[in-house]
Structure formats: C-alpha cells, structure tokens
Amino acid sequence: MKTIDVCLSPDLMHLYKVHDRTVVVVDIFRATSCMTTALAHGIESITPFASLDDCRAMKAKGYFTAGERDGKKVDGFDLGNSPFEYMAGSLKGAKIAFTTTNGTQAIAKSAGAKEIIIGSFLNLSAVAKYLRHGDNNVLVVCAGWKGKVNLEDTLFAGALVELLKDHIEPDCDAPIAAQHLYNQAKNDLEGFLKNASHVKRLARLNVFKDITFCLTPDQFNVIPVLKENVLVPHVVS
C-alpha cells in the first residue's frame, strides 16, 4: 500500500526524502486557497517566488504581482491574499507572480520532489482522488506560520489522511495526530479553529469572509500542479 506522511512545518523538511513522492503543499490561510481559486477562475498560471524582490521584478515582464507579508498585501502589488480577488473576470488568461509569508516558502523547500501539487479545502476531494490514483507515496507539507505548526494546515493534512485511509496508510505519527484532530473538528472546522493563532491574526484584519470561504470543502475540481516552476491547472474529472 502507498504511504502518506505529514511534515507539520517547513523547518522539518530536512527529515523527509521527497525525490520519489508527490508533495502536497498547503497554506489554508490563504496562499494555497488563493492559488486554487485563481486557477479555477481561468488565470493561466501562477509563478511562486520565495523572495519579495524576485516577485516584484516580474511586473516588468507583464505579470500581475500578488501576495502578502504578515497577512497584509504588499505595497505596490496588484493583488493581495484574499481568494475573492482572484475571481475577477479581468484576470482571465493572466500570468501571476506570487509570494507569501509561508506558502511560497513551503513550495521552495519542497524542491526536488517527484511532483508538487497545491491543496486546500476548496479542492480537497479533487486532491484526494488525484493522490489515490497516483503512483507515488505522499508527503503533505504544512506551511505553518514562520516555522511554527498551525492548526488549519494540520487539519487539512488530517482530512487527506482520513479520506485516503482505505487506500494509503500513514507511515508515522504526524499523519495519525492530524487525522485525529480532523475527525474531532470536521463537523465545525470554523468553530474548532476559533482559538487558532492565525484565525485571531486574520480576525484583526477583518477578513472573516475569507476564513469561512477557505474552510469550505470542494468548491473546485482544479489542482494547481507545478511544472517547470510554474503552477498550472490540472482538472480532475
């Protein structure tokens, strides 16, 4: 049986071999929720950058610049980190250069993986189906918050472990812990997360609508897949 493991923080990536795995990068609030929403709304591609300056430089090449630092839109960038911004019809066919505090760093640290895809509650079932039919063992990489473990990314990892339990087995304790937490939380994700540190941080920024949306499963059947360092849409039918 294939296996699934969970890396609860990008700062633990040195413990995992990724060359033969499909890595699922998750940053629920809000990078990977934005990426999923964008590619589901006709945006052509998203190029992730760990560095702010590298991202900014893409403006001159005709890209829309997008992203945040510490939860806030970057000065001078075209787009921030709310999924609703990525639904605009005017962005159809656009190329986006994207950088965030945690999400794009987690993608950078997953370099060398056999395959890198993007997960969020918005495309949860599509990701589960893709992994079930794939050939590779799986590693879910939680973006966390500046290296620290967070609840919302852990819950998403647990949701994948739970959905795949008849097909892919946990190969360590982190996936088991994440699965237990998800099963405790699944009937009211938002209620379960009300004391989570990032939810409090976002509440201060008044983005309650984003929180609710990012926790809504199965809005899209699109998975952002990294091909030559660019995220492009893969539709799961």
Add this chain to the structure above:
Amino acid sequence: MKTIDVCLSPDLMHLYKVHDRTVVVVDIFRATSCMTTALAHGIESITPFASLDDCRAMKAKGYFTAGERDGKKVDGFDLGNSPFEYMAGSLKGAKIAFTTTNGTQAIAKSAGAKEIIIGSFLNLSAVAKYLRHGDNNVLVVCAGWKGKVNLEDTLFAGALVELLKDHIEPDCDAPIAAQHLYNQAKNDLEGFLKNASHVKRLARLNVFKDITFCLTPDQFNVIPVLKENVLVPHVVS
C-alpha cells in the same frame, strides 16, 4: 496570565526563546520516565549526555552508565532504558551517566533555558503543580523520534496544557492541538497509542510492561530538575 507553548520536535527549537522560560523536557518512551523513576527511588543524581562516548567515559569516574540507542541498551552499559531497572535497592545513592536516542538530545537543545525540568506521566500532577506555582512562562519540549513528531510526547504536552488551563494560557497552535489530542485520548492512552510508531517499535522489543507503566499517571511526586548540568530530585509536597 503566564503562557505555555509546546515545541513538538527538538528540530524546531530554533523558533523558541527559552532564556526566560521553564522548559519541561519529555520523552515518554522511555528516557524521562526512567529519570523520574530513578530519582523517586533514591538514586542521587543523573547526568545527561548527548554523546555516547562522553557518557561511557563516566564509568571510570564511578558512575553507573545507562541508556539506549534505537530503543536497545548500549553494549557494555550498566543499565538500559526500562524504568523497572531503576527501582533496584542496590542503586540507592548512585550517580548515573545517561544517554538516549532522543531524550538527552532534547535536554542538550534546551540549553540556555531559565530552568529545565523533566516531565513524564509518572509525575504529571507534580509537574503541573510546580509550573502553576512557578514564576515563569513554560515551554514543553517533546523529544520526538530523531526529529520527527511523536504522539506520546505530544499527549503529555497536551495533558499539561489541560491541567493548567485555568492558570496558564496556550500562546500558539501547538499547545491547542496537543490539548485536543490529549482530551480525545485521556480515557485510554494505551488504546489511543496502539498505532503510534514508537509503540510498534517497542512492541517488537517486547516491552509491553514498560509501555503500560510509562502511561500511568502520578506514580511519583518527584521532579528531576537540572542544576549545573546534573538532574537532582525536587519533591513536590
């Protein structure tokens, strides 16, 4: 209100400031359970060593050498990593030099903390009482398994968060996650852990009696406290 945080792996210690905190090091299977048992049975002191060779060298200075690598007793050492070995009357007043795969490494990585104490289920309530009456914020450092997060140490961290919830507040997501897991597991810790990776590893070594004992709360009111790099007993009354 004081705060409590949980470092789920020694490989995340760079994220935490410890100079003003009481650090509780935990390695349930079995280093910190052994240390607690030993000091509760009249052993005078335990000197932890991260390095096997440094530990071995203490034999010439009249110390008993103790510890394991990969769960197994080290060749030529006097004692292994089963708490029952530390109950022998012949060890009363002895000094022990101790090294383990994960536990003593976690102590080494906690260097610089305002105070370092040792926790296990065996002295759970004593540790909780000590922290409640102490002046410092708290960091629980889970020894894990070679850098990876494990369930049993996370459950102990969660037990402390739960017992202290009216007095010390969680200051990030890891303590909240650990508390949720503990509350799910507390009525049957051993059953909850049956799929945990280290329990499977120990089951292969046939140490079922150790597993049961290490998960039994409140056997002792002694806390090993690090003073000048040596663990000595502190009795909580």
